[in-house]
Amino acid sequence: MTPELGQFALILALCLAVVQATLPLIGTYTGSRQWMSVASTAAWGQFTFLSISLGCLIYAFVNNDFSVTYVANNSNTLLPTIYKVSAVWGAHEGSLLLWVFMLGAWGVAVAALSGKLPAVVRARVLSVMGMVGVGFLLFLLLTSNPFERLFPAPLEGRDLNPLLQDPGLAIHPPMLYMGYVGFSVAFSFALAALLGGKLDAAWARWSRPWTTVAWVSLTIGITLGSWWAYNELGWGGWWFWDPVENASFMPWLVGTALVHSLAVTEKRGAFKSWTVLLAITAFSMSLLGTFLVRSGVLTSVHAFATDPGRGIFILAFLCIVIGGSLVVYAWRAPAVTGGGRFDFVSRETLLLANNVLLVIVAALILLGTLFPLIYDALELGKISVGFPWFNKMFVSFMPLLIVVMGIGPIARWKRQDPAELAKHLRIAFIVSLLVGIVFALPMLPGASPLAGLGIGLAAWLVTSLATSLADRLRHKRGLAAVWRDITVQGRSYYGMVLAHLGMASAVVGVTLVSLHGMEKDVRLSPGQALEMSGYTFVFEGVESHQGPNYRADRGRVRVLRADEEIALLQPEKRTYTVQTKPMTEAAIDVRPTRDLYVSLGEPVGGGDWSVRVYYKPFVRWIWLGGILMALGGLLAVSDRRYRLPARSRHGVEAGTSPAGQEATG
Amino acid sequence: MTPARKKRLYLVLLMILGIGTAVALAVTAFDENLMFYYTPSEIVAGEAPVDHPFRMGGLVTAGSVKRQSEGLTVQFDVTDNDKLVTVEYTGILPDLFREGQGIITRGRLRPDGVFVADEVLAKHDENYMPPEVAESLKTVHSGADDPGGVTP
Numbered sequence: 001m002t003p004e005l006g007q008f009a010l011i012l013a014l015c016l017a018v019v020q021a022t023l024p025l026i027g028t029y030t031g032s033r034q035w036m037s038v039a040s041t042a043a044w045g046q047f048t049f050l051s052i053s054l055g056c057l058i059y060a061f062v063n064n065d066f067s068v069t070y071v072a073n074n075s076n077t078l079l080p081t082i083y084k085v086s087a088v089w090g091a092h093e094g095s096l097l098l099w100v101f102m103l104g105a106w107g108v109a110v111a112a113l114s115g116k117l118p119a120v121v122r123a124r125v126l127s128v129m130g131m132v133g134v135g136f137l138l139f140l141l142l143t144s145n146p147f148e149r150l151f152p153a154p155l156e157g158r159d160l161n162p163l164l165q166d167p168g169l170a171i172h173p174p175m176l177y178m179g180y181v182g183f184s185v186a187f188s189f190a191l192a193a194l195l196g197g198k199l200d201a202a203w204a205r206w207s208r209p210w211t212t213v214a215w216v217s218l219t220i221g222i223t224l225g226s227w228w229a230y231n232e233l234g235w236g237g238w239w240f241w242d243p244v245e246n247a248s249f250m251p252w253l254v255g256t257a258l259v260h261s262l263a264v265t266e267k268r269g270a271f272k273s274w275t276v277l278l279a280i281t282a283f284s285m286s287l288l289g290t291f292l293v294r295s296g297v298l299t300s301v302h303a304f305a306t307d308p309g310r311g312i313f314i315l316a317f318l319c320i321v322i323g324g325s326l327v328v329y330a331w332r333a334p335a336v337t338g339g340g341r342f343d344f345v346s347r348e349t350l351l352l353a354n355n356v357l358l359v360i361v362a363a364l365i366l367l368g369t370l371f372p373l374i375y376d377a378l379e380l381g382k383i384s385v386g387f388p389w390f391n392k393m394f395v396s397f398m399p400l401l402i403v404v405m406g407i408g409p410i411a412r413w414k415r416q417d418p419a420e421l422a423k424h425l426r427i428a429f430i431v432s433l434l435v436g437i438v439f440a441l442p443m444l445p446g447a448s449p450l451a452g453l454g455i456g457l458a459a460w461l462v463t464s465l466a467t468s469l470a471d472r473l474r475h476k477r478g479l480a481a482v483w484r485d486i487t488v489q490g491r492s493y494y495g496m497v498l499a500h501l502g503m504a505s506a507v508v509g510v511t512l513v514s515l516h517g518m519e520k521d522v523r524l525s526p527g528q529a530l531e532m533s534g535y536t537f538v539f540e541g542v543e544s545h546q547g548p549n550y551r552a553d554r555g556r557v558r559v560l561r562a563d564e565e566i567a568l569l570q571p572e573k574r575t576y577t578v579q580t581k582p583m584t585e586a587a588i589d590v591r592p593t594r595d596l597y598v599s600l601g602e603p604v605g606g607g608d609w610s611v612r613v614y615y616k617p618f619v620r621w622i623w624l625g626g627i628l629m630a631l632g633g634l635l636a637v638s639d640r641r642y643r644l645p646a647r648s649r650h651g652v653e654a655g656t657s658p659a660g661q662e663a664t665g
Numbered sequence: 666m667t668p669a670r671k672k673r674l675y676l677v678l679l680m681i682l683g684i685g686t687a688v689a690l691a692v693t694a695f696d697e698n699l700m701f702y703y704t705p706s707e708i709v710a711g712e713a714p715v716d717h718p719f720r721m722g723g724l725v726t727a728g729s730v731k732r733q734s735e736g737l738t739v740q741f742d743v744t745d746n747d748k749l750v751t752v753e754y755t756g757i758l759p760d761l762f763r764e765g766q767g768i769i770t771r772g773r774l775r776p777d778g779v780f781v782a783d784e785v786l787a788k789h790d791e792n793y794m795p796p797e798v799a800e801s802l803k804t805v806h807s808g809a810d811d812p813g814g815v816t817p
């Protein structure tokens with residue numbers, strides 16, 4: 001009964017989404033307040049039914065209802081309850097339901113938190129979100145129904161893929177989807193603004209916090225994904241340039257550009273059309289990612305059970321979204337008047353450079369991801385674009401971006417005297433140059449020109465941020481004043497500082513782990529030792545071990561440094577009882593400046609095992625960077641100016657327009 | 666030219682320069698990093714280059730996995746149900762590697778016809794067949810219907 005209830009709730013949600021997409025929009029043209037106010041009621045209703053639906057699926061999982069195909073394929077009575085819940089989004093249908101649920105949640109959030117918005121704008125935004133909802137709900141109901149029944153019902157389920165039985169993966173997809181779907185809010189704001197013909201500072205200020213929250217979620221999602229791959233896949237990689245990773249990274253890059261471009265639009269009224277285009281692109285990239293992952297057109301290590309019908313549906317949806325929004329853009333954008341003027345040397349130009357670079361990198365990744373498809377379609381043969389290509393592209397453009405990142409926060413809006421700027425950044429430049437040279441010195445162990453470049457760039461980020469901080473705090477007297485500045489006045493500024501520091505941390509991590517990481521696959525007999533980077537790994541053999549739903553071979557590896565034992569690592573090779581799939585559980589000894597990573601290969605005869613031993617310097621700094629970026633974003637969102645009523649800001653048109661009064665009146 | 670136009674021109678030139686560099690870089694780097702895919706039949710027919718990296722895929726032939734008594738070198742045959750190619754790999758095979766499994770491998774062909782792999786990929790999902798492998802198997806199967814075709 002519950003599954004049918006879930007499906008019925010989905011259909012009702014679809015009906016409400018259709019209402020949300022149409023009535024309020026018509027209302028904005030006829031000027032009917034009642035019709036416009038339908039939007040938030042519909043959003044709440046849609047969310048309620050989606051919650052019921054998701055609840056029904058969770059219920060089916062927890063109660064082992066194997067008469068539901070999706071549950072039978074992805075769960076098992078022996079599966080620990082926590083993984084029964086996370087198994088809900090362990091495969092295509094359920095993860096899509098989660099996706100739609102998130103969309104509903106974002107819609108409710110907009111409805112609840114946009115009280116200050118003019119009623120017309122709010123109706124338009126929610127209406128566009130309703131349209132997106134219609135698309136995804138149709139996709140779910142027509143091609144990927146999670147509540148499909150299986151008859152006769154099996155006694156036992158086929159279990160969740162063991163790779164997904166990990167706490168990291170329980171939260172990685174929800175965060176990622178929060179981000180993907182969150183860009184639909186930025187997209188809806190942009191389209192609403194286009195439809196209203198008013199791309200002003202108020203619009204930018206409204207969409208900024210939403211965009212940043214979406215960006216934060218995506219940042220956390222990607223960071224978790226990378227951390228999970230490192231922990232679970234047993235080969236110690238943290239990024240693979242796999243199509244699915246690219247699918248999340250492209251919206252992130254464009255989203256990063258959007259966050260910065262919105263800043264210019266809010267503060268200076270410039271880049272309006274460009275910001276709108278970025279908002280459309282960020283969301284389209286999210287959709288494209290979905291298409292690539294779920295249609296099976298690309299070979300990827302993330303094998304979603306694929307179905308061409310789904311691919312065609314998403315492709316059609318993608319065309320409607322991109323085509324439709326570009327038509328609206330072409331129709332309305334010419335009416336957008338140019339914003340504030342700025343000089344060639346100014347913060348605006350630097351942020352433009354940031355945007356161009358980020359978009360170029362995103363476009364290159366898109367090219368590399370789609371190139372095999374294009375090649376195949378032209379019947380030129382089957383190819384793949386190698387890992388080194390992506391690295392090369394990335395390494396070619398990131399240094400430029402980082403150089404700009406250092407100057408941007410220091411430069412003035414509108415006009416900046418280049419000589420003054422140079423003078424200002426002199427110390428930061430000299431310090432980072434010295435740091436770079438030290439790390440490039442050949443006599444230092446493990447130093448190389450590339451290490452010098454990477455560390456020098458990270459130092460540049462840190463020193464230029466320090467310069468900017470010194471400027472800001474020059475006239476603050478006492479710690480209390482500084483604390484007040486951080487917590488009350490300048491949250492968005494300190495958010496930026498934190499996020500940029502995160503970038504510095506990630507650069508240090510990526511540089512050092514790529515250049516100085518050591519990897520060895522070896523054959524070890526019990527008692528045999530291996531030396532690596534000053535550590536001695538003593539293999540003591542493997543013994544059997546029984547887990548709740550798996551059996552494992554557990555190895556013991558003692559790690560010594562200067563004849564002193566510093567860790568006992570116990571990597572496992574698990575075989576899950578139901579899926580009989582071997583799984584590698586790596587054992588990792590974590591320190592802030594390095595990881596020691598040991599995983600078991602397989603028995604190779606005579607008690608010998610193949611063992612993989614990695615030394616990963618500073619690898620944690622990559623994820624620390626992601627966390628810092630996310631925290632920075634959150635701090636920026638909490639800035640009080642987003643919470644003040646629009647009318648208290650001078651120079652903002654909305655506050656004085658009839659629509660603005662209508663909203664608060 | 667007015668200063669405003671001049672400024673705009675600079676910006677546009679800068680952008681064109683950036684995009685131009687990006688395209689040039691992308692295309693030149695493609696040359697070194699594009700990897701073609703060959704089936705075992707194509708390799709046996711001599712269509713694949715010797716000593717140049719490419720990818721190959723197929724099924725691991727049952728009973729063909731041989732491990733050396735020292736070190737981590739392992740040999741196995743990969744087939745598209747028509748022809749066989751012997752693969753030599755040194756290192757740890759992925760968890761899902763097993764006989765009968767569809768795999769994709771990257772490496773170079775030695776003049777003696779042995780494919781020396783530096784990477785072996787088996788997929789997350791055991792029910793999943795890499796599309797290239799699935800396609801090459803299908804072509805052979807349909808060939809079997811013709812008189813004189815190969816047996817699958």
